Amino acid sequence: MDEEAEAPPPPTTIHRHRLATRIWHWINALAVFVLIGSGLTISNAHRRLYWGDYGANFDHAWLELPRWPGWVTIPSLYSLSAARTWHLFFALVLAFGLLIYLIWSLANRHIQRDLRVRRDELTPAHLVEDAKAHLNLEFHDPKNPGAYNIFQKLSYVGVLFILLPLVIFTGLALSPGMDAAWPWLIDIFGGRQSARSVHFICMALITGFVLVHLTLVFLAGAVNEVRSMITGKWEVPEE
Amino acid sequence: MITRRKLIATGLVTGASGLLTACDSIYRSPTGRAILDTGEDAHQFLQRSIAGRDALAREFRADQMSPRFRVNGSATANTPEYAALTASRFADWRLRVDGLVRRPLAISLAQLQSMPQRAQITRHDCVEGWSAIGKWQGPHLSRILDIAQLQPAAKFIVFHCADRMGDGSAYYESVDLIDAYHPQTILAWAMNDKPLSTGHGAPLRLRVERQLGYKQAKFIMRIEAVASLAGIGKGKGGYWEDSNGYQWYAGI
Numbered sequence: 001m002d003e004e005a006e007a008p009p010p011p012t013t014i015h016r017h018r019l020a021t022r023i024w025h026w027i028n029a030l031a032v033f034v035l036i037g038s039g040l041t042i043s044n045a046h047r048r049l050y051w052g053d054y055g056a057n058f059d060h061a062w063l064e065l066p067r068w069p070g071w072v073t074i075p076s077l078y079s080l081s082a083a084r085t086w087h088l089f090f091a092l093v094l095a096f097g098l099l100i101y102l103i104w105s106l107a108n109r110h111i112q113r114d115l116r117v118r119r120d121e122l123t124p125a126h127l128v129e130d131a132k133a134h135l136n137l138e139f140h141d142p143k144n145p146g147a148y149n150i151f152q153k154l155s156y157v158g159v160l161f162i163l164l165p166l167v168i169f170t171g172l173a174l175s176p177g178m179d180a181a182w183p184w185l186i187d188i189f190g191g192r193q194s195a196r197s198v199h200f201i202c203m204a205l206i207t208g209f210v211l212v213h214l215t216l217v218f219l220a221g222a223v224n225e226v227r228s229m230i231t232g233k234w235e236v237p238e239e
Numbered sequence: 240m241i242t243r244r245k246l247i248a249t250g251l252v253t254g255a256s257g258l259l260t261a262c263d264s265i266y267r268s269p270t271g272r273a274i275l276d277t278g279e280d281a282h283q284f285l286q287r288s289i290a291g292r293d294a295l296a297r298e299f300r301a302d303q304m305s306p307r308f309r310v311n312g313s314a315t316a317n318t319p320e321y322a323a324l325t326a327s328r329f330a331d332w333r334l335r336v337d338g339l340v341r342r343p344l345a346i347s348l349a350q351l352q353s354m355p356q357r358a359q360i361t362r363h364d365c366v367e368g369w370s371a372i373g374k375w376q377g378p379h380l381s382r383i384l385d386i387a388q389l390q391p392a393a394k395f396i397v398f399h400c401a402d403r404m405g406d407g408s409a410y411y412e413s414v415d416l417i418d419a420y421h422p423q424t425i426l427a428w429a430m431n432d433k434p435l436s437t438g439h440g441a442p443l444r445l446r447v448e449r450q451l452g453y454k455q456a457k458f459i460m461r462i463e464a465v466a467s468l469a470g471i472g473k474g475k476g477g478y479w480e481d482s483n484g485y486q487w488y489a490g491i
Contacts, residue, residue, distance in 0.1 A: 037259060046368035053299070053362060056369035058307040074262045080366065081484040082266050088491055089278030175282075176364050177490025180449045181290030183297055192362060192370050214251070222247040 014146050016234035018110055024101035025229055031094040032206065034086055037074030039203055041083035044068055049200055053191035062197070095168045102160070114148055115157055121150040139220050145236045159209055163202050170199035283488040293422055296448035299360040305371040308363075308431070310438035313402035313410065316458045321401045329442040334383075334426075338397070338463035341388035348428060348442050354378040357425050365452040366485065375446045376429040381420045384464070389416075393464035397471050398445055401458035404478055412456040413468055413476040413487075414447055423448040426459065450489040453479050 017025075048061035055061065070076040074086050105111045120126060130150050133139070141147060148156065172178045173185045173195035189195035217225045221237065228234035265271035315321070324332050329348050336344040358376040384396065396419045400410040418424055425446050428435055435441040440457025447454050454477075468474055473481035480487045 033255070033258060034262065037262070042368065046365070048369075053303060054305045054370045054372045056305065056309045056365075056371045058309060059305065071256065071259070074259060075266060076259060076263055079483075081479070081486075084366070084486065084491075085266070085272075085275045085278065085484065086262065088282055088486070089275045092278060092281055174364075175286070175491045176296065176362075176451060177282075177286040177290060177449050180294040180296045181286060186297070192364065196368060218248065223243050226247065 013233050013235050015232050016146055016228045017232045018108060019232070020101060020104040020108060021110060022229055022232060024097060024104075027093065027097050028101075031090045031097060032210065034074060034090040035094060036203060036207060037072065038083040038086035038090070040068040041073040041075065041078060042080065042087060043200065044073065044078060045080045049197045050193040051190070051197060052193055055193035055196075065200075091168070091171055094164070098160075098164050098168070115153055115160075117150070117153050117157065121153070126150065137219050139216070140237070146234070155209060155212075159206065163206050163209070167199060167202035167206065170195040170202065174199065279486045279488055279491070282491045286490050287417070290449075292417055294449075296361055296423055299362065299372050301360065301374070303372055304360060304431070305373060308371045308373045308439070309369075310436075311365060311452060313404070313457065314438050316401035316403070316437075318401060318403060321458070324401075325437065325441070332442055332460075334443060334459065335461040336383060336387045336464075337461065338465050339390040339393035340384075340464050341390060342386070344383070344387050346383070351378055351426065351428055351443070354382060357423070358429075359423055359425070359446070359448070361423070361446070361448045363452055363455065366489070374429075374431050375425060375427040376432075377425040377427040377443070377446070379422070380424045380426055380445070383426065383462070384419060387464075389464055392466045395465050395468055395476070397463040397465055397468075397476075398456040398459050399461040399463060400456050401460050404482070406482065408472070408478065410456060410458070410478045411472060412445070412454055412478070413465075413471065414445075414450075414454065418447050418449065421447070421449065451491075453477070453485065454489045 043065055044067055047065040047067060048055070048057070049063040049065065050059055050061055070078075073083070075082045102111070127150065133149070134151065139149060139152075141149070169185065170189055172182075173189055174192060179186050179192070186192055186195060189198055224235050224237070266275065333345040333347055334351065336346070355378060356376055357379055358374060360372060360374045362370050362372050364370050380396070393416070395413050395415055397411060397413045400412075402410045404410055414424070423446070426443050427446050428443050430436070430439050435444060440455075440459075443459045444457040445455055445459060465471065468476040468487075472478065475481045476487045477485070479485040
């Protein structure tokens with residue numbers, strides 16, 4: 001992953017993902033799956049989003065949501081109490097899982113080595129070149145095949161350091177007990193109903209990330225990619 | 240590779256829908272449910288560890304109030320006894336305070352109104368997701384419990400209400416002594432500077448401001464101090480907790 005450009009040609013199989021990354025990836029995948037499913041049930045309980053501190057049926061909603069069908073919700077038959085039980089349990093898995101993973105990945109230098117965005121990667125020329133490579137279904141640099149490309153880095157950094165923390169903190173701000181404990185939390189988001197709206201927007205963006213992520217796993221070679229996230233070993237694709 | 244790819248795609252879709260179905264059966268299994276229910280305990284433990292015992296819910300200015308505060312839950316108690324009470328404007332209503340107290344009480348509305356009052360403009364958060372801001376006024380619950388003199392064995396305060404629910408039972412809720420003695424926990428007889436309307440729970444409702452709407456029991460008739468919630472309803476401490484599996488700790 002941190003091989004130098006002048007290193008000898010890479011072996012056909014490299015060790016791509018560290019243990020911490022693999023464990024967290026699957027725990028987090030499960031948590032995100034359950035949280036989105038149960039969250040959509042909770043959304044069905046009141047399908048209107050507002051800005052500000054308050055918001056109910058007589059107030060102006062900036063968005064009216066559709067009713068999510070049973071085949072995407074947890075549980076499949078509407079039950080707000082069951083959805084909350086799922087949501088509150090996996091919220092803890094998501095939050096503490098992320099916290100432990102980020103600390104672990106700072107310690108094993110995964111973040112500094114693999115996710116740090118270099119200035120030269122953000123030049124328009126590089127971005128255009130990398131976008132063209134994506135269109136040709138080339139996702140890695142042959143000279144350094146284990147490294148993430150710039151779009152991978154930006155989306156992983158965006159999810160790890162922006163979307164997931166935001167969805168966790170807006171979720172906390174929805175809880176009346178936490179609002180008494182940490183009054184500043186709700187001020188950051190501009191009121192409980194704003195926090196609820198931001199929570200929903202984060203969920204939508206995370207869902208978008210998951211869909212693009214899964215699509216790219218398929219385009220890059222599903223077997224190889226999924227295996228690398230289980231065993232860590234990744235076969236460098238032929239040129 | 241294409242067939243393997245298709246295999247994985249099919250596997251992913253069936254896996255995802257299989258997981259959704261699995262969630263339903265896990266929730267129904269006693270072990271699965273017991274594990275999931277630890278989430279509520281963990282949240283309660285974490286929140287209580289972070290928040291001071293007397294940490295206050297946000298209070299708002301009058302100009303921040305909801306223009307219209309929707310009625311939720313029972314819109315009326317809808318029993319002949321309650322109709323008679325409203326007809327006499329609650330002149331014959333008495334709040335009974337009993338259970339594990341040294342001095343059982345029967346308090347009139349006029350007596351509640353003449354006690355030291357607390358008024359607060361707070362946000363009411365429904366478990367469904369909406370919020371409304373209103374002004375509530377009434378005596379501290381702690382003051383009434385002190386007059387009744389709780390026995391040392393008392394650990395929970397149960398509110399018995401006049402409204403009948405779908406299964407015919409009367410609504411009930413409970414709080415522990417931390418929330419019962421919280422400085423914002425009041426027995427509100429007034430809302431937005433007027434006596435409570437029927438829809439909002441006349442003559443008296445609970446305000447326990449660090450928890451969700453279903454804790455804010457309306458149409459209160461009787462307050463009971465108990466050592467354990469085991470003998471109340473089906474033992475989970477409230478109507479929605481017993482009938483539907485909602486969390487007893489509604490601070491989340």
